[in-house]
Amino acid sequence: MLDDFMVRAALAGIGLAVAAGPLGCFVIWRRMAYFGDATAHAALLGVALGLAFHISILAGVLVVSLGMALLFQNLTDRGTSADSALGVLSHGALAFGLVAIGLMSNVRIDPMSYLFGDILAVGTGELAVIWGGAAIIVGLLVARWSALLTTTLNPELAQASGLSPKREELVLTLALALIVAMAIQVVGALLITAMLIIPAAAARPAARSPEAMAIIAMIIGVAATLGGIFVSFAIDSPTGPTMVTVAAVIFALTTAASRLRG
């Protein structure tokens, strides 16, 4: 069954959506959308480094994404505003990545497949990476759930209850780098943040607790993935962007429904 590229694509998308649902909730609760973008853009440079040094692309993406997060921390600690630090890092990393890929004349790769992903080309090895990564992310979030939420609400409150806000932030940074590395082939560097934010935002009107929001976001993400694959097959459109389109339509529907009700 795993021979069928459609089945592999669906399983890859579901794995991503399961991890992106709860992680995406934290991204919007903590207003980290732009940070997610910067991490994703840096991934392109990671792809180039992975190819240049003959290490796995996954490792290259993880290293560069984490480096980006640390650099960001360092810049903002020294007084650069978060907004401009992210602006510089995000687009700087994207440009560096494109230049690096362009310079590698000996490797024939299409930057488009990393910018927009190529979910239909996912192999069984990558599928294992995606589900392994999803298990790690969901495991991390479940284990630290209350601590992460308390830190999100107020770092001093977390500190007073004996938690370390810095450690909890590191958990989220790690999870974000991991999901970017997993997702770059599925939806591509430009649309990873969309799969984090849109299902979570679409889940908000239907949820009355943080846990419900995370689970509903998972379900919406899975629906968008399957719907996107189906629609892209029917109208022959690029699959990654179609998944994001379906997610955006679901967001519009849940938001409109909550307006009508309330």
Added chain:
Amino acid sequence: MTLVTLKDVSLGHGATPVLRNVNLSVDPGEIVTIVGPNGSGKSTLLKGIVGSIHPMSGSITLQKGISLGYVPQKLHIDPVLPLTVERFLRLAGGTTAQQAHDALRETAIEALAGQQMTELSGGQLQRVLLARALLNNPALLLLDEATQGLDQPGSARFYQMIADLRDKTGCAVLMISHELHVVMAASDRVICLNGHICCEGAPEHVASAPEYRALFGSGTQGALALYRHEHNHHHHDDHTHHDGCAHDA
């Protein structure tokens, strides 16, 4: 045995300290109020005691195994985060539904358990935060301008609740306020802060101290007169002045 002791503590966020050479301690059951103008280092002091920033010099010693209750100045909850009052209280590790319920009764807001945090009024939110702080039976309750945004009767009720809690549970309270005239009836000791400790002592003493007047002017005279009128039967005389106190005003 003091609950917390600060020895020659300097605290700050960057290279320059906001607070210099602060010495203070809080005893069990005591209500200590810190007053001071904006930027005087009040919140920084509390953050140092909570442990979210480390002293640049000097030492902050908490009693071994002490449990702290912290009420932040404000809690901004993004409307994008759905959270009921009960769920918020139960975020504190190991809190049972019964404990959450008891804490809500303690702060007289049992009816709010199922309410979304973002739908609370300012006064209700402060009581929820206080309930959260009471969950682990704190020996020391830290309040950072907990009545910001409340009107004067609202703040007075809030401080009355704090005083009642202290009488009932015996916890010490260290709180920041800019409304000395509102909190003084409930305070045992007042510390006037402006980058360092300017003066400290019994509330009425601090209110009439030249250092305090220099910082806050005489805008609170009316309320102070009222206070004196109501409380002139017991006059505290235990107080200390610190030397080297320079003011711009």
